[in-house]
Amino acid sequence: MSTPQRLVILGSTGSIGTSTLDVVARHPERFEVYGLSAFQRVDELAAQCRQFRPRVAVVPNDERAAALRALLAGCGTEVRVGAQALCELVAEPEVDSVMAAIVGAAGLPSCMAAARAGKRLLLANKEALVVGGALFMQAVEQGGATLLPIDSEHSAIFQCLPEDRRVWGERIDHLLLTASGGPFRQRDPATLHDVTPEQAVAHPNWVMGRKISVDSATMMNKALEVIEARWLFGLEPEQVRVVIHPQSIIHSMVVCRDASVLAQLGTPDMRVPIAYGLAFPERIPCGASRLDFLKLSALTFEEPDLKLFPGLALAWDTLRGPLGSTAVMNAANEEAVAAFLDRRIGFTAIHAVNAGTVERLAATLGPVSSIDDLLALDERARATARTLIGALAA
Numbered sequence: 524m525s526t527p528q529r530l531v532i533l534g535s536t537g538s539i540g541t542s543t544l545d546v547v548a549r550h551p552e553r554f555e556v557y558g559l560s561a562f563q564r565v566d567e568l569a570a571q572c573r574q575f576r577p578r579v580a581v582v583p584n585d586e587r588a589a590a591l592r593a594l595l596a597g598c599g600t601e602v603r604v605g606a607q608a609l610c611e612l613v614a615e616p617e618v619d620s621v622m623a624a625i626v627g628a629a630g631l632p633s634c635m636a637a638a639r640a641g642k643r644l645l646l647a648n649k650e651a652l653v654v655g656g657a658l659f660m661q662a663v664e665q666g667g668a669t670l671l672p673i674d675s676e677h678s679a680i681f682q683c684l685p686e687d688r689r690v691w692g693e694r695i696d697h698l699l700l701t702a703s704g705g706p707f708r709q710r711d712p713a714t715l716h717d718v719t720p721e722q723a724v725a726h727p728n729w730v731m732g733r734k735i736s737v738d739s740a741t742m743m744n745k746a747l748e749v750i751e752a753r754w755l756f757g758l759e760p761e762q763v764r765v766v767i768h769p770q771s772i773i774h775s776m777v778v779c780r781d782a783s784v785l786a787q788l789g790t791p792d793m794r795v796p797i798a799y800g801l802a803f804p805e806r807i808p809c810g811a812s813r814l815d816f817l818k819l820s821a822l823t824f825e826e827p828d829l830k831l832f833p834g835l836a837l838a839w840d841t842l843r844g845p846l847g848s849t850a851v852m853n854a855a856n857e858e859a860v861a862a863f864l865d866r867r868i869g870f871t872a873i874h875a876v877n878a879g880t881v882e883r884l885a886a887t888l889g890p891v892s893s894i895d896d897l898l899a900l901d902e903r904a905r906a907t908a909r910t911l912i913g914a915l916a917a
């Protein structure tokens with residue numbers, strides 16, 4: 524092995540961030556942690572810095588920087604502050620790879636900076652691509668970056684496809700994204716309004732951050748993933764389809780032009796797609812247990828019920844809508860999920876906010892030609908969503 528891969532992990536204290544460090548710790552000769560970042564949990568970030576000795580750690584404000592510096596005295600890690608510091612860090616020439624594991628559109632500027640700087644960009648932060656869309660993909664291409672999907676479904680598809688992306692269009696008929704259906708797959712839609720945040724974040728197969736767990740319960744996570752797949756694999760919206768597969772063993776499928784179906788399987792453990800992104804095109808042990816086919820019960824498939832999961836349809840609606848519609852939907856959903864987790868609105872109100880915001884802004888989107896336009900639109904959509912949330916909460 525040559526020199527170790529120098530890695531920055533944005534959002535290192537989150538679910539994906541800690542799983543990434545778990546894989547990295549198994550291969551000290553392969554990876555060097557160059558930078559880490561966290562938003563809130565300074566104690567945990569300090570513990571990560573003591574273990575992995577990064578050159579740089581980034582926190583959002585001076586108060587947390589002071590707390591982190593106090594905890595890290597003598598550790599040799601430089602503490603930097605603010606969102607701009609994330610963008611500068613990922614573009615440094617010493618950095619080879621960036622794990623984008625911040626949650627939400629807040630991660631878009633740092634993803635764009637890594638793309639423009641031509642890094643290996645390991646993308647867990649699906650909201651960044653949902654908001655950035657074509658402009659994100661353009662930055663990847665122009666910057667000469669290597670975009671490696673970390674979302675398990677997209678990693679599955681990526682693992683099924685040839686490395687030469689120029690042939691993807693002629694090989695793929697359509698994609699089947701699998702979805703577990705989350706905790707409410709078998710609920711009567713009429714009983715969903717009194718679901719609590721605790722019930723919504725209790726996912727049957729995966730342990731994840733709170734926002735994505737709520738998104739899985741509404742299936743907005745799958746809506747975001749449909750949009751993510753459209754951009755990652757350069758397909759038309761109708762070439763991305765969704766099937767419910769409650770066991771989460773098949774992580775997604777590619778249906779080829781000749782009707783052959785390629786699938787990637789494994790136990791549900793995010794360390795597998797993370798390790799694939801880290802080592803691509805090689806394969807490295809990651810700590811996940813192997814699938815035991817003899818112990819597997821049936822693998823089953825169902826069509827998603829749009830009465831239970833009305834938000835899923837927003838994926839195709841917004842992809843076909845005016846430019847910027849997917850960014851509006853994402854912003855509304857981030858606000859709605861935060862309001863639901865704060866117990867300001869009920870579970871079914873999440874969709875009301877999302878659909879209402881998309882509808883209200885549809886006629887007034889205006890031209891979108893830069894990331895700044897998209898970030899301004901994100902702000903406008905959040906303001907509209909907050910108005911709707913206020914009305915629903917009253």
Ligand code: NAD
Nearest residue numbers: 534535536537538539561562625626629647648649731732
């Ligand atoms: P999480 O909430 O566990 O962690 C989020 C991380 O981002 C934390 O380190 C937090 O400090 C940081 N962060 C939050 N807000 C920030 C902000 N405004 N600025 C800078 N940093 C901020 O989330 P997660 O479950 O690890 O998910 C991270 C991303 O990966 C999400 O986009 C999610 O959709 C995606 N993803 C997660 C999983 C999973 O299994 N957890 C699977 C697929 C995709």
Ligand code: MG
Nearest residue numbers: 674675676748
């Ligand atoms: Mg996923």
